[in-house]
Amino acid sequence: MRTSRRLIAGLFVLPLLSGCFASSGDDSSASTGAAGGARLRVALPFAPTENYSPYGQDAMLLSRLGVTEGLTRLDANGTAVPALAESWSSENGGRSWVFTLRDAKFQDGEAVTAEAVAAALTAAGKADPAPAALSGVKLTATAEDDDRVRVATAASDPVLPLRLSNPSLAVFSPKAYGKKGTVNVVGTATGPFALTSTEGDTAATLDRFDDYWGGRAQASGVTARFVSDGTARANALRTGQVDIAESLPVAQLASLDQDDVHEVNTARNTSLYLNTRSGAFTEPGLRAAAREAIDTSVIAKGAYEGYAVPAQGLFGPALTWAAGKRVEPAGRARATRPDGESITLATYSDRPELPETAQVLQQQLRKAGFKVKLEVRTYARLEGDLLDGAFDAAVFSRNMMLDTGDPVTVLASDYTCDGSNNLSFLCDKNVDKLVAAAQAESGTAERQDAVMKAEAAVLGTDSVIPLVHLKLVAGIATDVQGALPDPYERTLIGTGTRR
Numbered sequence: 001m002r003t004s005r006r007l008i009a010g011l012f013v014l015p016l017l018s019g020c021f022a023s024s025g026d027d028s029s030a031s032t033g034a035a036g037g038a039r040l041r042v043a044l045p046f047a048p049t050e051n052y053s054p055y056g057q058d059a060m061l062l063s064r065l066g067v068t069e070g071l072t073r074l075d076a077n078g079t080a081v082p083a084l085a086e087s088w089s090s091e092n093g094g095r096s097w098v099f100t101l102r103d104a105k106f107q108d109g110e111a112v113t114a115e116a117v118a119a120a121l122t123a124a125g126k127a128d129p130a131p132a133a134l135s136g137v138k139l140t141a142t143a144e145d146d147d148r149v150r151v152a153t154a155a156s157d158p159v160l161p162l163r164l165s166n167p168s169l170a171v172f173s174p175k176a177y178g179k180k181g182t183v184n185v186v187g188t189a190t191g192p193f194a195l196t197s198t199e200g201d202t203a204a205t206l207d208r209f210d211d212y213w214g215g216r217a218q219a220s221g222v223t224a225r226f227v228s229d230g231t232a233r234a235n236a237l238r239t240g241q242v243d244i245a246e247s248l249p250v251a252q253l254a255s256l257d258q259d260d261v262h263e264v265n266t267a268r269n270t271s272l273y274l275n276t277r278s279g280a281f282t283e284p285g286l287r288a289a290a291r292e293a294i295d296t297s298v299i300a301k302g303a304y305e306g307y308a309v310p311a312q313g314l315f316g317p318a319l320t321w322a323a324g325k326r327v328e329p330a331g332r333a334r335a336t337r338p339d340g341e342s343i344t345l346a347t348y349s350d351r352p353e354l355p356e357t358a359q360v361l362q363q364q365l366r367k368a369g370f371k372v373k374l375e376v377r378t379y380a381r382l383e384g385d386l387l388d389g390a391f392d393a394a395v396f397s398r399n400m401m402l403d404t405g406d407p408v409t410v411l412a413s414d415y416t417c418d419g420s421n422n423l424s425f426l427c428d429k430n431v432d433k434l435v436a437a438a439q440a441e442s443g444t445a446e447r448q449d450a451v452m453k454a455e456a457a458v459l460g461t462d463s464v465i466p467l468v469h470l471k472l473v474a475g476i477a478t479d480v481q482g483a484l485p486d487p488y489e490r491t492l493i494g495t496g497t498r499r
Contacts, residue, residue, distance in 0.1 A: 131168035285336030316469030
């Protein structure tokens with residue numbers, strides 16, 4: 001019954017959407033393509049917030065739209081594979097890496113040279129704030145000759161090729177870089193599609209880059225619209241106004257042709273982060289009480305309607321190696337009675353399942369004896385208070401492989417004393433020790449083993465309660481082929497994406 005009510009509600013908003021996806025002059029070739037190949041029309045949930053700066057979250061938009069690339073990229077298994085660099089090797093115990101570049105051009109026609117790549121990586125290293133992929137890492141990049149660039153770090157960095165796959169470390173033409181650290185990404189990247197114009201934070205137009213090293217894209221261009229309302233994105237797909245709608249709310253899937261619905265296991269979790277620095281959850285016994293009160297299966301079946309599975313830890317089924325290496329958390333505190341302890345639980349509405357998840361948690365925690373106030377805002381309005389520790393608990397969605405493709409990196413940023421994204425404000429000596437041990441491992445299997453020991457230590461503190469492992473649900477029209485939704489949320493449009 002709940003699904004049918006949502007469907008009816010979704011249908012009533014359709015007349016309001018006609019302006020969102022109406023064709024403009026840029027879409028005049030939508031059917032045939034100005035130079036062969038129809039243009040693609042895409043609806044994305046998150047608008048650019050930093051004027052398309054490559055050093056923040058906007059870098060992910062540019063990557064998914066096929067505008068940017070770096071020296072490496074991640075394959076389906078999370079392994080670094082060639083992109084602008086066709087090969088690489090390490091020297092000096094992993095403190096120095098030499099990348100050999102392929103023959104490629106920037107979208108402004110200039111050749112991709114080692115000097116240009118070194119300058120691009122140097123600019124990223126000087127960005128303020130630094131890209132998340134460089135958290136705790138100081139690198140230097142120099143040209144060895146025309147087609148080889150040396151990237152060095154102060155300490156051994158066995159995962160540098162993974163790190164360089166991050167979209168924030170994409171390479172741009174020398175003409176892109178301004179004197180004050182700004183980067184003009186319009187027509188200066190290396191991907192198969194060039195950003196040609198933008199309409200603030202509402203839309204962007206991309207044209208095919210015919211000299212792309214990987215071959216000419218089959219679509220003549222892309223028209224991207226940024227639409228935060230999930231119902232609007234689903235309705236636009238259902239009525240043929242867009243070809244691809246990213247991150248559809250599960251409540252809207254029943255309204256779509258099921259051939260248009262595509263799901264992919266992702267490395268993204270929804271978790272409950274408990275503030276260990278101030279408020280009620282500085283007490284380990286109350287954190288344990290919160291954990292014991294939560295039934296994650298209700299959230300998976302209810303808020304996510306089966307498009308998520310109850311969490312087994314921080315690293316879910318998209319990372320196929322994790323299950324066989326998982327270590328049981330030890331040393332957890334014994335739960336104490338909440339006795340009416342008041343807490344404030346916060347989340348954001350940009351991902352439509354999160355407020356419903358928070359409501360389920362509110363009910364479960366109240367039943368356990370907590371008094372729970374719920375705070376729901378857009379992420380832009382929530383972020384400052386969230387990072388300042390203004391709430392006792394927060395429901396947050398996080399891709400555990402987003403920054404570098406290396407699981408150690410996210411543990412360091414999210415759960416160590418000096419972590420840059422530590423929403424639980426956790427500072428535990430044992431956790432820091434185990435994360436440091438994982439960072440020191442260079443072998444893949446050994447690094448994974450160390451990661452799972454650190455995961456167990458984090459979970460043992462009850463600073464975070466993993467709720468569900470998510471599936472990415474994208475709407476892709478049946479006449480579209482070659483779309484590239486992936487577990488790491490870095491790709492969507494490629495050379496073979498067409499209709």
